[in-house]
Amino acid sequence: MTLYIGREASKLWKRICAEITTEINLLTENWKYLLAGLIFQYIHGLAARGVHYLHRPGPTLQDLGFFLLPELGQDKGYISETLFTCVFLSFVLWTFHPFILKSKKIYTVLVWCRILAFLVASQILRIVTFYSTQLPGPNYHCREGSELARLPRPESVLEVLLINFPRGVIYGCGDLIFSSHMIFTLVFVLTYQKYGTVRFIKQFAWLIAAIQSLLIVASRKHYTVDVVVAWYTVNLVVFFLDKKLPELPDRGNGTPPLSLPLSSKDKDSKTKEENHKLLNGNSVDPSEWRPRTQVNGKIYEDGNVMHNDSAMNGA
Numbered sequence: 478m479t480l481y482i483g484r485e486a487s488k489l490w491k492r493i494c495a496e497i498t499t500e501i502n503l504l505t506e507n508w509k510y511l512l513a514g515l516i517f518q519y520i521h522g523l524a525a526r527g528v529h530y531l532h533r534p535g536p537t538l539q540d541l542g543f544f545l546l547p548e549l550g551q552d553k554g555y556i557s558e559t560l561f562t563c564v565f566l567s568f569v570l571w572t573f574h575p576f577i578l579k580s581k582k583i584y585t586v587l588v589w590c591r592i593l594a595f596l597v598a599s600q601i602l603r604i605v606t607f608y609s610t611q612l613p614g615p616n617y618h619c620r621e622g623s624e625l626a627r628l629p630r631p632e633s634v635l636e637v638l639l640i641n642f643p644r645g646v647i648y649g650c651g652d653l654i655f656s657s658h659m660i661f662t663l664v665f666v667l668t669y670q671k672y673g674t675v676r677f678i679k680q681f682a683w684l685i686a687a688i689q690s691l692l693i694v695a696s697r698k699h700y701t702v703d704v705v706v707a708w709y710t711v712n713l714v715v716f717f718l719d720k721k722l723p724e725l726p727d728r729g730n731g732t733p734p735l736s737l738p739l740s741s742k743d744k745d746s747k748t749k750e751e752n753h754k755l756l757n758g759n760s761v762d763p764s765e766w767r768p769r770t771q772v773n774g775k776i777y778e779d780g781n782v783m784h785n786d787s788a789m790n791g792a
Contacts, residue, residue, distance in 0.1 A: 489577065496576045503586040511586070514593025519640075521600045525652040526640040528607050532651035534626040535613035542694040542701030543615075549695045551617045557692035561658050564685060568665040571673070583672050587725050594722060595664045598714045603655035606706075612653045615697045619650035626650060656699045659707035662686050667715045672725070 504511070537543070549556065572588055575581040618625040625648050631637050640646065666682045673679055690704045 493576050500586050503584055507586055507590050510590045514597055517597045522640050522646055524604045525649050528651040529649050530628050531611050534619060534621040537615050540700050546691060546695040554696045557696050560689055564662055564665060582674060583725060591722060592664060592668055594718055595715050598718060599660045599711050602710060606654040607652045611651055614650040615700055618648050653703055654706060656693055656703040656707045658693060659704055660711055662689050663711040
């Protein structure tokens with residue numbers, strides 16, 4: 478028993494070391510994309526902090542979601558935050574599963590490059606929307622009479638740049654017309670929908686995203702329109718960017734990619750070039766040659782030749 482555990486531990490350690498080596502090689506090539514995405518997360522928080530200075534509390538707008546969903550109350554606002562934290566942590570852990578599990582379909586560095594690209598594009602649209610129109614926040618700390626509803630004029634630039642993390646992010650006001658929590662949730666769900674392998678988890682993730690939407694409205698953290706806009710905008714952003722970004726390499730061959738894979742346009746041009754060579758009589762990669770036999774004007778794969786010959790003899 479001890480020998481078996483030691484053997485499995487040794488295999489696991491070798492797998493982790495091999496995966497770390499592969500991911501470090503990918504990181505040295507793509508660190509600029511990851512760094513740019515992380516820096517923009519700070520810019521997004523800075524923009525949300527800045528619009529808080531412009532926020533002016535007022536009467537809560539008429540909202541269908543507020544009318545249909547029961548109000549959870551200020552003391553139960555942690556429910557939606559707890560659910561979002563579980564979604565965030567579980568997804569982050571899944572992106573690192575190739576370091577441990579044998580079933581590997583993604584490279585961690587490459588998938589995070591893709592995720593950050595989706596987040597940045599969606600957050601740019603979010604910044605444009607809440608700076609275009611400032612609405613009175615529906616959250617409890619954003620209503621008239623709350624000390625956090627209006628931020629006093631900053632005494633220095635450093636006060637703005639520090640964004641009072643994490644309190645300034647949790648108790649922000651004015652960053653409406655687009656739910657930030659739904660951006661992260663939907664990007665994570667859509668990414669697992671494409672690269673995940675367990676069908677039940679995919680269905681469960683969509684259910685969690687729907688529950689998260691209802692909890693955000695029931696907690697009065699956003700208007701219903703903020704959630705609705707996030708649902709169709711994030712899906713459109715992911716749909717169009719997914720076509721423009723390079724496809725993730727298939728891990729079935731077991732060889733790590735030396736660089737980012739070809740985009741769909743590059744793949745199409747490469748296919749057209751190979752077809753052009755075939756039409757002109759030029760050879761392609763010798764590894765792709767297959768012995769074929771022609772019988773009665775038809776070309777058969779080598780696996781079907783014996784069957785066809787025996788059928789002809791029998792006839």
